[in-house]
Amino acid sequence: MLKGLLSVFTRSNCPLCHRAAARCLCGDCLRQLQSSQLKNCSEFWRGDLPLFAWGIYGGQLKRSLAVLKYENCPQLGELMGCWLGKAWLNSPIYAKTKKVTVVPIPLHPKKLKQRGYNQAELIARSFCRLTGYSLQPQGLERVRETKALYGLSVEQRKDNLKSAFVVGKDFQRTKPRAPILLIDDIYTTGTTVTEASKKLISLGIQVLGVAALSKTVTIADNKNSRKNQPKKKLKNIK
Template sequence: MSLAELKRMSIGGWLSIGKAWSGLFLKSSCPLCDRPAEGQLCAACLKSLRRCQLADPQRLWQAELPVFAWGTYGGLLKRAIAVLKYENQPQLARVLGTELAQAWLDSGISYPRGTGVIPIPLHETKLKQRGYNQAQLLAERFCEISGLRLYSSGLKRVRQTQAQFGLSSSARSLNLTEAFVVGNLKRNSPILLLDDIYTTGATARSAAQTLQQQGISVLGIGAIALAGQS
């Protein structure tokens, strides 16, 4: 390119050249290790994350409230969920939601036509503090891949509850009494609830009971991580 042509180049042209050159040298950083990454995670962290995957994610699918969980809450999966929730890295939900959806499709679980997905909601106060609901982001990606219908506002959390961590089983249930109300959804659709972590199931049972009291069938709950299970 001649000097005259360079002088005539528009600002947009210079920006395009700048982006092209920067793309050759700069990559995004992995939010789990800060190494360069082609996607949301570097190859090493993605490999380590997949080691957390359960061999049988549907082993609790025959429980009173069926549970489908992708991985064990430990190792890099525990770290990834913490970074997603508390370090403002919402893009991690795409990685985790993809893994959960692919495991769901591979499982061969049968479900009624028209099944919808409802993410476990945050109370408005916590939503404002965090800026997003991690379960909502996971559900969005899960539905993109699985083809299930997303009901983002199917449930609302109308009572701010204590953190469940550290509470006894009875205290967990009491803490969630009347915490949810049914929002906007197709009433004759069976529902798969979706959350980031499944521990004792108190939150999932409370949400399921709220739906069932309105005559809505609950298929079960999907979670990216299973905690506190032997």
């Protein structure tokens, strides 16, 4: 009886569709969101700054990331961070990289105060819980407020992010022994993570790559192949 009453009070609404949900998301939204996962998250793991991406930015994943950032829904970051961690553990990269220090892309303190949390840090915390990697949330600091990057050209993005980051005090005192894996919610052109990694590299810190929940699709990706389609099509979901 008491348990039943308690469950009425603790039950909340799904942050994506606002229907009643016993857990963080309702079953339908959970399935839709999970179907955004790429078949091969290591597809972009190549080049100077390799990328591990959980899904392609769009549809339910895009909406979830917006709700996470702008609708005070930190539990979504924790949930999706778990998924990113699971995908990493199942990837061939994990077998080769047992020691990693995870650094989330920081927010400017002013934005952090407004939002109440850094979504990249929430994702990174869950990711580290799953993988057992060490987390250094203050590995980088954002010292310059930057404009929203949406709609800016690559050159404008670079200008906007110049001197936006500094290496955190702990790393300045003692360099991490393990290579750094940067974590962010959305990877667009890679300008943000490239700027961040440059700062670490300039201090002699090794950067392994980037893990992001989502990657926006570029013209080059479209030309590339159809290998990166999500696992299931949404129409298959009841």
